[in-house]
Amino acid sequence: MNSTRTTPSRRIIHFGPEGKLYGVVHAPPAHSTRGFVICAPFAEEAKCAYRPLYEIADLAAAQGWTVLRFDYFGTGNSAGAFEDFTPPLAKENIATAIAYLHEQGIERVGLLGLGLGATLAFEAVANDVKADLLILWQPIVSGEQFYKLNIKRQLVRQMLTHGKAEGGKSAGDIIDLDGYSLRTSTIDQLKSIDLLDYGPATVPPTLLFQISFTQNMASDLQALADTCHPEPSSETFICEPFWKRIGFVDCTGVYDVTLEWLSGVGGCKN
């Protein structure tokens, strides 16, 4: 009987200082020297995107990539409370995740991020964290804009629950942002993010992927592409924003574009 594995395997890991970060490694059937870390989006979006990020990890692993999904400190199954989450710490976590894959013998490690995760991945690279490739699914370019949209989402939710919006709630240093408790300092850090400030930014081979209701590239994403050197591969794909939907969204097209780009930029035969 042939015992050689032909499908990806998954194993839970605890890594980083004191093993406080929780992750899942999707390993290819045969040893690979190429991999990437998945940088999840923020709060509710991370829940909605769980299935698609799990699926892209499995699909990439089947094509020879070692993929690490993990939870930032303070989120998901990692240690800490949600108010411990901060963008600077999340970027440190990303660097720690890259280092973990290197320790496992993965020589070339990239980043795939969605939403705020893509933003943090971009910032990590811009701040000299070494990544061999960058896949940005619908990155948030302006933290200020992102914050305003989250406030608006909260107002819309309140409107449907109570008939009208009631505004934000706060208790001391903690602010309720659409059901998630954040420190005011974290809100300030989020609002201060502006990816265009990094221009001109030197990036590894990069896929800038707009996932939206239109094929027309949004002006902020185009501006981001224009600040990068070398120029990223820009793709647009019409798809429901699955990271904002509770229900099923068919993301096959998103996976296909991403895997095709990966096979072109990195190859998978080790």
Add this chain to the structure above:
Amino acid sequence: MPEKIEDQIKEMIVERLFLQVSPDDIADDDPLMVKYDIDSVRLFEIVIGLEEIFDLTFEDDEFSVEAFETVAAIADLVKSKQE
């Protein structure tokens, strides 16, 4: 782009919510939330779409269910903000 505000709203709703209907199938007084299964996530998309295509910003006190119940109500809100 259609000229009537109501038609622009319908087109935006169908496009942004990936509805499998023609914009012409939506009546001005259709109860949007009931008929098109619009939850808070989808209503948020409508709000953002309105702000983008009409270049306006909704204030906190303008978020009421009645204002977003039908295309006609939304159009009234948009027109009042454009005045």
